[in-house]
Amino acid sequence: MNFSYFKKYLHFTKYQRAGILILFLIIVVVQLFYLFADFSISEEKSPDKEKWLDLQSEIDKEKTLKGNNKPVIYLFNPNFISDYKGYKLGMSVEEIDRLLAFRKENKYVNSAEEFQKVTGISDSLLNKISPLFKFPDWVEHKSNLKSEKLEYNTIAYPEKVKLEILDINQATQEDLMKIYGIGEGLSTRILKQKEIMGCFVSMDQMEDVWGLSPQVINELKTHFKVVIPSTLKKINVNDASLKELSQFPYFKYALAKQIVTYRSMNGNFNNIEDLSKIKDFPVEKAKIISLYLEY
Template sequence: MIGLQLFYLLSDFNILETKNPEKEQWLALQSEIDQEKLTDKNAKPTNYLFNPNFISDYKGYKLGMSIEEIDRLMAFRKENKYVNSAEEFQKVTGVSDSLLHKISPLFKFPDWKQNKSNDSADKKDFAVKSFPKKEKLEILDINQATKEDLMKIYGIGEGLSTRILSQKEILGSFVSMEQMKDIWGLSPEVINELNSHFKVVVPLNMKKINVNEASIKELAQFTYFKYGLAKQIVTYRSMNGNFNNIEDLIKIKDFPVEKAKIISLYLEF
C-alpha cells in the first residue's frame, strides 16, 4: 500500500500535448475569419440609388412609408403616370418633410425625365439626336421585300431580317401578316411597324399541299404540322375518306385550331 502511494505521488500523469501544425494553421485562419466578421458588422451598409416610381410594398415599408402612402403611389402608377422629382413624389404620396429629406438623396430619375425642364430648343435637339426619323416607306409586299427593305424598319437589324426571309423560304410565301407573330424576336412594337409598311400579296402560283394525297412525310414537313398530327391526318383520311374543307381537319385531335385560317391557305382539298 505504501509503495502504491509513493508511486502515485512521485509519478507525473500530465499528458504531453504534441504540437499539430495543421491545427495551429486552422486556428490562425479561424481567427482571421472572426476578425473579418467583426469588421463587416461595424461597416456601414451601402445605400444604392433607385427610381421611386418602382418602389414595392416591402421597399416602401423599409424606407419608413406608411401603407396609405404606398397605396397612393401604387394607385398613381396604375394610371400609367410617373413622378419626375422628389417634390412630385411627396405631392403624390403625402410623405412628411422629414422622411422626404431622409430618402430623397437616394432617388434616381431617368435622364430623359431630368431633362424634362430644359427649354424647347434643347428638347428639339434631344429629340433629333435620340429619335432620328427613318425615311418614309411605301407599303410593299412582304413576299417581295429584300433584306434592305426590312432593315429600314425600327427594331429590325440584319439578324431579324434574315430570320423573316428564312421563314418565308420555308413556307414558300407568307399568306397573312399575322404570321409575323410566329417569328421569334419580333416585339409587338416592331410587328406594328411591319404592318404599317408591308402587306401580303399571295402569289397566284403558290404551291399548295393536297391534304387528301400527301404522305405522312410530306405533311410532317409543313411548318404547322408535327409528325404526330401528320400521322393522325393520314389515319383519319384512310378511315373516313377525303377531307372536304378545313372544318373536317379541325376535328382531328391536337390540330392547331387558332391557326386554322392561315393553314387553310396552304392546303387544297
C-alpha cells in the first residue's frame, strides 16, 4: 500500500504541532479536573428553614393524633327525630311516619321500649340506636317520682305559683334550654337569630329559626314574650341607601333595589301598605317588618 499519498496530509509545521500539543494538554487538564473536583452543592442550613421544619413536624403529629380521635357521639331525645335524622339512623319511611303521627297527638315516648312499640322498628335496630337516646331527667327518675306520689296526700303543698313569663330578648341560653325540646344547638340558633335581627319584635319570628318544631314554638310562646327595647335602631325606608336596605334580613338585594327605584319615581313611602305594593314584597311578614321600619 502506498502511504506517500497520505504523507502530505500528515505533515505539520512547528506551530501546528505546538498547537496540537497545547490542545491535548488542555483536554487532559479538563478531564482530570472533572474526575477529581467535588461538584456536590453544600446546602446552607438556615435557622428559619429549621424552624419551619420543626413546625411542620408538630403539625403532622397533631394531624395524626386528630385522626386517631374517636368521633364524639351526641345523645338526643327520640321524640324529636326528623325525617333526615330517622333516615340516617336506618329507619324506614313508614317507621318515621308512625312516630310523627304519634307526636302530632301531643304524645311522647318515655323509653326505648315505647319507641319500638310506636315505630315498629326491629330489635336489632333498637339495640343499635337505643344507647343514643336521652330522655328528660323526670323520665329517667320516674321511680323517684312514683315514691314521692305515695306521700302526696300527706304533704301540704303551698299554693301553686304562676310561672313567670320572660322577655325573649333578655333570655339567656340557660333560660331557653329549660324548654322541653330545646338543647344547646337550638338555643344557640335562637340567640344567633336575635343577634342578626337586632332583637325580636314578635314571637312569630320563632318560625324563622330552623329546626324548631311547632310544639317547641308553642312552648316558647307560653314561657316567653317580646318586649321591644327602646334601643332598637329602626330603618328609615325613605332615606336608607340600597346597601342598608339589602342588609335587612327580610329584604333581598333585588327587593331593596326595587324599593329604591319605586321611591325615586313615586316619592316617599307613608306606611307599610305603600311598601307592600312592590312586587315580591313578603306580604305575610308585613306586620313584623313594619316594626323594624320608620317613615
